[in-house]
Amino acid sequence: MTFSRPFAIALLTTTCIFAGAVQADDPPSKGEQALKYRKSLYQVMAWNFGPMGAMAQGKVPYDAAEFAKRADRVALIAPMLSEGFPAETRNLPHSELKPAMWANRADFDAKMKNLVDRSATLATVAKTGDFAQSKAAFFDTADTCKACHDKYKNE
Amino acid sequence: MTFSRPFAIALLTTTCIFAGAVQADDPPSKGEQALKYRKSLYQVMAWNFGPMGAMAQGKVPYDAAEFAKRADRVALIAPMLSEGFPAETRNLPHSELKPAMWANRADFDAKMKNLVDRSATLATVAKTGDFAQSKAAFFDTADTCKACHDKYKNE
Numbered sequence: 001m002t003f004s005r006p007f008a009i010a011l012l013t014t015t016c017i018f019a020g021a022v023q024a025d026d027p028p029s030k031g032e033q034a035l036k037y038r039k040s041l042y043q044v045m046a047w048n049f050g051p052m053g054a055m056a057q058g059k060v061p062y063d064a065a066e067f068a069k070r071a072d073r074v075a076l077i078a079p080m081l082s083e084g085f086p087a088e089t090r091n092l093p094h095s096e097l098k099p100a101m102w103a104n105r106a107d108f109d110a111k112m113k114n115l116v117d118r119s120a121t122l123a124t125v126a127k128t129g130d131f132a133q134s135k136a137a138f139f140d141t142a143d144t145c146k147a148c149h150d151k152y153k154n155e
Numbered sequence: 156m157t158f159s160r161p162f163a164i165a166l167l168t169t170t171c172i173f174a175g176a177v178q179a180d181d182p183p184s185k186g187e188q189a190l191k192y193r194k195s196l197y198q199v200m201a202w203n204f205g206p207m208g209a210m211a212q213g214k215v216p217y218d219a220a221e222f223a224k225r226a227d228r229v230a231l232i233a234p235m236l237s238e239g240f241p242a243e244t245r246n247l248p249h250s251e252l253k254p255a256m257w258a259n260r261a262d263f264d265a266k267m268k269n270l271v272d273r274s275a276t277l278a279t280v281a282k283t284g285d286f287a288q289s290k291a292a293f294f295d296t297a298d299t300c301k302a303c304h305d306k307y308k309n310e
Contacts, residue, residue, distance in 0.1 A: 036198060040195035040196070041199060043191060043192060044195050044199060047188070047192045047195075073235065
């Protein structure tokens with residue numbers, strides 16, 4: 001290890017975390033970083049959710065390996081989401097979260113847990129390669145997204 | 156399953172994927188979506204990399220469980236990155252990728268594989284709770300980030 005290594009790491013993490021905060025005079029607040037983090041997680045979720053949705057809706061042929069890969073990734077990302085909603089993100093601009101969430105945190109957390117649980121089931125079921133079961137598990141997972149969005153997301 | 160369910164899913168994946176493309180007249184291209192996807196993945200990487208870096212540099216006390224959790228997440232995200240660099244992302248604005256990558260794809264892919272391999276080792280080592288070994292594995296992983304950034308990322 002050289003002297004410059006810790007410095008390089010500090011620079012690396014700083015530039016990565018602050019990437020996107022172009023033209024900001026001050027570094028982003030903890031809340032702003034968390035907001036960016038959760039938006040990133042939702043992007044990753046959506047990217048991997050999409051191909052499963054296309055298969056489940058019959059728009060593209062079922063590919064068991066591809067479906068299982070996407071299901072695994074959604075199941076990996078889902079448990080990371082809750083960290084993206086600390087109190088510091090309250091009242092931030094550029095958030096699609098309805099303020100009602102803060103008065104209903106237990107309900108929100110329960111809905112988040114439904115997503116975690118059902119996406120874990122989806123990942124397990126997807127590995128069987130059974131399309132009908134995989135499709136059902138996918139819609140069960142998608143229902144948990146919708147239940148939360150309907151109540152707590154400004155579309 | 157109701158009639159509206161597939162429609163709801165389509166809406167869900169569409170709004171999620173296109174979130175952030177505010178004021179765009181056309182939906183984002185495949186390349187733009189992939190660029191957004193990889194930027195999101197790097198954000199998720201950085202968020203989870205940061206706490207390990209702080210511990211490795213002695214800025215905060217070593218917390219074995221926290222370190223191991225972050226290491227696991229970095230190891231889960233790393234294999235997703237390569238999908239974010241399809242040919243369609245070539246010449247896109249708002250990319251920090253140096254054009255030199257496209258003429259050196261095999262080298263870039265090898266560097267990406269180093270990240271995947273070393274972050275997998277990091278996750279394994281972190282589970283032992285041995286700080287010295289975890290720190291070394293962390294810096295080994297960080298080196299793979301830096302090796303790629305130095306050559307292919309506009310800072």
